[in-house]
Every structure is written in C-alpha cells, then in structure tokens.
Amino acid sequence: MLDWNRINELRDEVGDDEFQLILELFLDEVEGVIMRLSPLDALRLETDLHFLKGCAWSLGFAVFGCLCDAGERQAAEGHPEEVDVEALLACYSESKQALMGRFGGTRRTCQQGGRV
Structure with a gap:
C-alpha cells in the first residue's frame, strides 16, 4: 500500500x-481535491x-x-463513470491511517522522536 522506502528517503532528505x-501540506491538498472528485465532469x-x-x-x-x-486514463478515454471514486477514497484512507x-498525526509527535 505504501512505499516505505520512498517515505523514509524523503524524510531523510x-x-x-x-x-x-x-506531510501536513500533502494531506490538506489531497483531501481538498479528493472530496470534490466526481465522474460528472470528465476533464x-x-x-x-x-x-x-x-x-x-x-x-x-x-x-x-x-x-x-488508472482513473486518470479512464477519464481521458471518455469513461469517467468507470472511475471507482469510492475505492479511491477507501485506499487513501487506509494509506493515511498506515502512515499516521x-x-x-501531529508535529509534536515527530519532534519528540519516534524515528522509524
């Protein structure tokens, strides 16, 4: 589900x-976009x-x-109704829970330690 090598590489960098x-910026931006996903507007x-x-x-x-x-390709090919928005939401939620x-979930947690 998560590429821990990429996550740790970014954290080390x-x-x-x-x-x-x-992480906070990512979650804010992604959640803002993910909540407006709709197959009604393909573009x-x-x-x-x-x-x-x-x-x-x-x-x-x-x-x-x-x-x-996969969803991007479906929408680009004119089949936005085939994009499984619920599966996207579920996968994002599971991924976020695993990461958190x-x-x-807070800056204080990372500042107190807890290195992987």
Missing part, C-alpha cells in the same frame, strides 16, 4: 521537521486524478497513486 510540514476528474497521482507517488502512497493513474500509525 528533508529532516523530521520539514517532513512533518510536507476536471482527469485533471484532479493527475494531480493526486503526482502527490501520491511523491509521498509514497503507491497503491493510491496507481488507482489515480507510524509517524503520528
């Missing part, structure tokens, strides 16, 4: 504090899924990124 800021859906795919792969949300990629279970 930027440090704990910056990683937590990136918007394609654009949103492309954005989500990039965010997902950048932060190690591997399975979510693959689902976004490991790194915690």
Whole structure:
C-alpha cells in the first residue's frame, strides 16, 4: 500500500521537521481535491486524478497513486463513470491511517522522536 522506502528517503532528505510540514501540506491538498472528485465532469476528474497521482507517488502512497493513474486514463478515454471514486477514497484512507500509525498525526509527535 505504501512505499516505505520512498517515505523514509524523503524524510531523510528533508529532516523530521520539514517532513512533518510536507506531510501536513500533502494531506490538506489531497483531501481538498479528493472530496470534490466526481465522474460528472470528465476533464476536471482527469485533471484532479493527475494531480493526486503526482502527490501520491511523491509521498509514497503507491497503491493510491496507481488507482489515480488508472482513473486518470479512464477519464481521458471518455469513461469517467468507470472511475471507482469510492475505492479511491477507501485506499487513501487506509494509506493515511498506515502512515499516521507510524509517524503520528501531529508535529509534536515527530519532534519528540519516534524515528522509524
């Protein structure tokens, strides 16, 4: 579900504090977009899924990124109704829970330690 190598690589590159800021920004941006996903507007859906795919792969949300990629292609091919938005939401939620279970949900948690 998650690419822990990518996640740890990013965390090592930027440090704990910056990683937590990136994580918070990622979650805010992704959740803002994911809540408006709708098959009623194929172009918007394609654009949103492309954005989500990039965010997902950048932060190690591997399975979510693959689902976004598949959905983006479906929307681009004129089949937005085939995009399983519920599956996307469920996968994102599971991925987020796994990540937060490991790194915690607040800046204070990372600042107190808890290195993987």
